[in-house]
Amino acid sequence: MDINALKRMSYDEVRQLYMPFLKQQGVSSNTVNTAYSDSFYVWRKGDHDLFWKAVDGSDEEAKNILLETLKKHSSADPQKVINGYLSHIRRFRQFLAWEGNDETNNILNSFENSNDVDKQPESKEDIKVSDKSSGIADNCLDDKDASGTDKGLVEHSHDDKDKSATTTDLAVKSEKSGTFPSSIFGFFKKVFSGKNDSKSKSQASNPNVEKSGDMTATESIQITQNLKVGDCLKFGSYYQENSTKKTPIEWIVLQKSDTKMLLISKYALDCKKFHDVFEPITWENCDLRKWLNGDFLKNAFTSIEQKKIAVTKLVNANNDKYGSSGGNSTEDLVFCLSLAEVKSLFKDNESRKCVPTPYVVEKGEYSSVECWWWLRSPGYNQYGALGVDNEGAFDLDGYGVDDDGLAVRPVLWVNL
Numbered sequence: 354m355d356i357n358a359l360k361r362m363s364y365d366e367v368r369q370l371y372m373p374f375l376k377q378q379g380v381s382s383n384t385v386n387t388a389y390s391d392s393f394y395v396w397r398k399g400d401h402d403l404f405w406k407a408v409d410g411s412d413e414e415a416k417n418i419l420l421e422t423l424k425k426h427s428s429a430d431p432q433k434v435i436n437g438y439l440s441h442i443r444r445f446r447q448f449l450a451w452e453g454n455d456e457t458n459n460i461l462n463s464f465e466n467s468n469d470v471d472k473q474p475e476s477k478e479d480i481k482v483s484d485k486s487s488g489i490a491d492n493c494l495d496d497k498d499a500s501g502t503d504k505g506l507v508e509h510s511h512d513d514k515d516k517s518a519t520t521t522d523l524a525v526k527s528e529k530s531g532t533f534p535s536s537i538f539g540f541f542k543k544v545f546s547g548k549n550d551s552k553s554k555s556q557a558s559n560p561n562v563e564k565s566g567d568m569t570a571t572e573s574i575q576i577t578q579n580l581k582v583g584d585c586l587k588f589g590s591y592y593q594e595n596s597t598k599k600t601p602i603e604w605i606v607l608q609k610s611d612t613k614m615l616l617i618s619k620y621a622l623d624c625k626k627f628h629d630v631f632e633p634i635t636w637e638n639c640d641l642r643k644w645l646n647g648d649f650l651k652n653a654f655t656s657i658e659q660k661k662i663a664v665t666k667l668v669n670a671n672n673d674k675y676g677s678s679g680g681n682s683t684e685d686l687v688f689c690l691s692l693a694e695v696k697s698l699f700k701d702n703e704s705r706k707c708v709p710t711p712y713v714v715e716k717g718e719y720s721s722v723e724c725w726w727w728l729r730s731p732g733y734n735q736y737g738a739l740g741v742d743n744e745g746a747f748d749l750d751g752y753g754v755d756d757d758g759l760a761v762r763p764v765l766w767v768n769l
């Protein structure tokens with residue numbers, strides 16, 4: 354790889370080129386997802402120049418840069434996590450010596466053909482909601498400083514027919530492997546020789562939230578009008594501590610009307626593919642939707658509890674950036690948030706971070722720290738869907754529908 358050309362690229366462009374390298378390493382999808390995020394921690398939390406200084410320098414120099422960045426932006430003990438981040442820097446250095454493949458060639462051609470080649474593409478950064486939004490209270494979230502949104506951004510169906518959620522979705526790309534023409538980096542330099550380094554710096558997310566990671570259940574709270582946005586309650590039960598015994602599910606109140614409340618699980622409850630087969634699919638026909646409204650619904654709620662759950666009409670909008678179809682509107686009892694909804698209902702990356710239950714960890718998909726979780730929005734094409742990563746940010750390249758490295762945070766409206 355031409356490191357000088359890479360340095361002239363934006364955050365998202367470098368990450369797009371890095372993904373094909375990770376996928377041909379023969380590691381698990383979870384390792385790919387972790388490397389895809391954590392390799393660029395210094396760039397995301399610090400800046401472009403600091404990241405490249407760590408890459409260009411010795412291990413000792415990289416370690417010092419990582420330690421300082423972690424001290425400023427992470428609630429974890431830097432000394433306990435530093436080796437993991439350093440290993441990602443080392444892997445990225447191997448990428449610099451890689452010859453590439455057809456997929457990197459295609460990505461570079463897409464950069465060349467873009468009308469906005471000199472413009473910084475959208476990068477992972479904190480999403481702020483309007484001043485009119487209502488805040489999610491700290492008394493439930495402990496380690497999450499989240500906020501609500503304008504009424505109606507996620508609407509529920511009073512008569513199960515006329516109300517719908519509003520979605521605005523972004524990007525996922527499917528990936529193919531192949532051979533790499535030796536001449537590609539000639540045009541690599543040509544295309545990016547005039548780019549301004551200052552445009553490629555990524556905005557850091559809010560570091561000023563202390564995280565507890567406390568999985569201790571609170572006392573049960575009845576579903577009543579007294580609950581506020583941000584409160585927690587218990588409703589239903591699912592496997593959480595292990596795979597043999599169900600315990601009450603904790604939910605966060607995201608939105609509230611006079612008759613209903615919108616809830617999202619406080620923790621990631623399971624590991625599921627968006628769809629079992631890598632093929633074009635929309636939310637309407639994906640296996641994740643079938644599971645949420647089938648096996649999960651039956652396993653998590655009694656027949657009496659199921660009657661409390663309202664039918665929600667969802668408008669599954671097309672991808673605003675790429676035009677890929679979101680499919681038909683659906684009527685769901687349990688669903689995943691769209692990109693527009695998750696942007697509106699949480700105020701920043703920190704508030705969107707999610708911890709998996711011990712049951713999810715037991716299944717071997719995640720460590721006990723923050724995990725990735727699915728959204729229902731379409732991606733670059735219908736072979737992919739969007740998700741929230743372990744930093745609480747949106748990966749605009751997204752994930753293949755058959756990716757087994759993402760967790761599920763169910764969402765539902767309940768009648769008061």
